Amino acid sequence: xxxxxxxxxxxxxxxxxxxxxxxxxxxxxxxxxxxxxxxxxxxxxxxxxxxxxxxxxxxxxxxxxxxxxxxxxxxxxxxxxxxxxxxxxxxxxxxxxxxxxxxxxxxxxxxxxxxxxxxxxxxxxxxxxxxxxxxxxxxxxxxxxxxxxxxxxxxxxxxxxxxxxxxxxxxxxxxxxxxxxxxxxxxxxxxxxxxxxxxxxxxxx
Amino acid sequence: xxxxxxxxxxxxxxxxxxxxxxxxxxxxxxxxxxxxxxxxxxxxxxxxxxxxxxxxxxxxxxxxxxxxxxxxxxxxxxxxxxxxxxxxxxxxxxxxxxxxxxxxxxxxxxxxxxxxxxxxxxxxxxxxxxxxxxxxxxxxxxxxxxxxxxxxxxxxxxxxxxxxxxxxxxxxxxxxxxxxxxxxxxxxxxxxxxxxxxxxxxxxxxxxxxxxxxxxxxxxxxxxxxxxxxxxxxxxxxxxxxxxxxxxxxxxxxxxxxxxxx
Numbered sequence: 001x002x003x004x005x006x007x008x009x010x011x012x013x014x015x016x017x018x019x020x021x022x023x024x025x026x027x028x029x030x031x032x033x034x035x036x037x038x039x040x041x042x043x044x045x046x047x048x049x050x051x052x053x054x055x056x057x058x059x060x061x062x063x064x065x066x067x068x069x070x071x072x073x074x075x076x077x078x079x080x081x082x083x084x085x086x087x088x089x090x091x092x093x094x095x096x097x098x099x100x101x102x103x104x105x106x107x108x109x110x111x112x113x114x115x116x117x118x119x120x121x122x123x124x125x126x127x128x129x130x131x132x133x134x135x136x137x138x139x140x141x142x143x144x145x146x147x148x149x150x151x152x153x154x155x156x157x158x159x160x161x162x163x164x165x166x167x168x169x170x171x172x173x174x175x176x177x178x179x180x181x182x183x184x185x186x187x188x189x190x191x192x193x194x195x196x197x198x199x200x201x202x203x204x205x
Numbered sequence: 206x207x208x209x210x211x212x213x214x215x216x217x218x219x220x221x222x223x224x225x226x227x228x229x230x231x232x233x234x235x236x237x238x239x240x241x242x243x244x245x246x247x248x249x250x251x252x253x254x255x256x257x258x259x260x261x262x263x264x265x266x267x268x269x270x271x272x273x274x275x276x277x278x279x280x281x282x283x284x285x286x287x288x289x290x291x292x293x294x295x296x297x298x299x300x301x302x303x304x305x306x307x308x309x310x311x312x313x314x315x316x317x318x319x320x321x322x323x324x325x326x327x328x329x330x331x332x333x334x335x336x337x338x339x340x341x342x343x344x345x346x347x348x349x350x351x352x353x354x355x356x357x358x359x360x361x362x363x364x365x366x367x368x369x370x371x372x373x374x375x376x377x378x379x380x381x382x383x384x385x386x387x388x389x390x391x392x393x394x395x396x397x398x399x400x401x402x403x404x405x406x407x408x409x410x411x412x413x414x415x416x417x418x419x420x421x422x423x424x425x426x427x428x429x430x431x432x433x434x435x436x437x438x439x440x441x442x443x444x445x446x447x448x449x450x451x452x453x454x455x456x457x458x459x460x461x462x463x464x465x466x467x
Binding site for chain 1: 333
C-alpha cells in the first residue's frame with residue numbers, strides 16, 4: 001500500500017489517480033498509525049508552509065513521519081509543499097520550523113528577470129544535476145509542471161537532484177537516503193510525471 | 206526554459222437529451238450564441254493526447270444543480286487526465302470552491318462572486334493557497350474605449366475598469382488572471398492585444414488571455430505583443446481542422462518558448 005497523507009490540505013485525488021495509473025496501490029491515510037502498514041509514503045501539499053506544518057503536527061503525522069521515514073527508512077516522496085516542509089525553516093507568512101530533514105530554507109522566489117512572474121505557474125524543463133533511480137529513464141528535456149511562489153534553498157548542493165531555470169536556478173528535486181521530493185507536480189506532468197512515479201514505486205533505497 | 210502555455214477551454218451547458226439532462230460541450234460567440242459540439246470528457250482526452258498544457262472547464266449555466274454535474278465531469282476527467290485543470294462557473298461559496306478541488310480541480314475560476322464579494326478572493330486564497338484562485342475577468346470595450354468588467358455570464362456591467370480590478374484581485378490574493386473579451390469571443394478575429402498588454406504590465410501574477418483566437422498568428426501576437434503568459438481558446442481548438450501541434454510549431458518558430466512534444 002502506498003500511503004497518500006491526508007492532513008486536510010489540497011487535491012489528493014489527482015495524486016491518487018496518478019499513482020494508480022503508474023501501477024501503484026494508493027490509499028488516502030488520515031490516521032498516522034496507518035503508516036506502519038505502508039510500503040511507501042507520498043506527502044503531497046498545496047497551500048502555505050505554516051498551515052502545512054501546523055496541520056502535520058496537530059494530526060500527529062509530523063512525529064510519526066519522523067519515526068517511519070528517518071527511523072525505519074520507509075521510502076517517501078514529497079510533492080511541492082510536501083517537499084518544502086522537509087526543510088529546516090520556511091518564511092511564508094512568518095517564520096516556521098519545518099520537519100528539518102534537509103538543511104535548507106524555503107524562501108520567496110525572486111527572479112533576476114523582472115518579466116518573470118511569481119508564482120511560477122507552468123511547464124519548465126528539468127536540469128538534472130545528479131543521477132538518481134527516481135529520475136532514471138525520463139525523457140531528455142522533458143518538461144514538468146510547477147506552481148509555486150517559494151523555493152527550497154539547500155545548504156548542501158549534494159542534496160539537489162535537479163533544478164529548473166526561472167531567472168536563476170531553482171531547486172526542482174532533492175534526495176537524501178530514503179527521501180526524495182519534487183517541487184513540481186509529477187501527478188500533473190503527463191508522461192514524464194507518470195514515469196517518475198513509476199520509478200518511485202520501484203525504488204529500493 | 207520556462208514555457209508559455211496553450212490552454213484549451215471546454216465550455217459546458219446542460220442540455221436535454223432523450224428527456225434526460227446531459228452535459229454538452231459547447232462553443233459560444235460573443236457570449237450570446239451557443240453551439241453544441243460534443244462531450245466534454247471525450248474532448249478532454251483528445252486534448253491530453255495532443256499534450257495540451259492545461260485545461261479550463263467552464264460551466265455556462267452556473268446554477269446550483271449544474272455545479273454538481275460540473276463536479277462529476279471534473280471527477281471523470283481527473284481519472285485519466287494528468288495535467289492541471291481549472292474549473293469555473295457559478296462558484297458562490299468557499300464550500301463550492303472546496304467541492305471542486307476535491308473533485309480533482311487544481312484551480313478554481315471565480316468571476317461574479319468575486320466582484321460581488323471581493324473578500325472571497327482573500328478567504329479562498331487563505332484557505333487553499335493563492336495558486337488555486339484564478340480570477341476570471343470577462344470584459345467589453347465600451348464606446349469611450351474603457352474596458353469594463355462584466356459579471357453573470359456577460360449580462361451585467363460592473364463598476365470596475367479591467368486594469369483596476371485586475372490589480373485589486375492581485376492584492377486580494379488571486380494567483381492568476383483569466384481575461385476574456387466578450388466582444389471577440391468566438392469571432393476568430395484575434396485577441397484584444399492592447400488590453401492584455403496593459404493588464405500584463407500592471408500586475409505581477411500570470412495572465413491568461415482569451416477571446417478571439419482564430420489563427421496561429423493570433424497566439425503569436427498574444428505572446429509577443431500582448432505579453433500574455435498563457436492563451437486559452439475554445440472555438441479555435443474545438444474544430445478539428447486546427448491541429449494544436451501545428452499551432453505549437455508556428456509559435457515556436459516565432460521564437461516563443463513552448464512545449465513541442467511529450
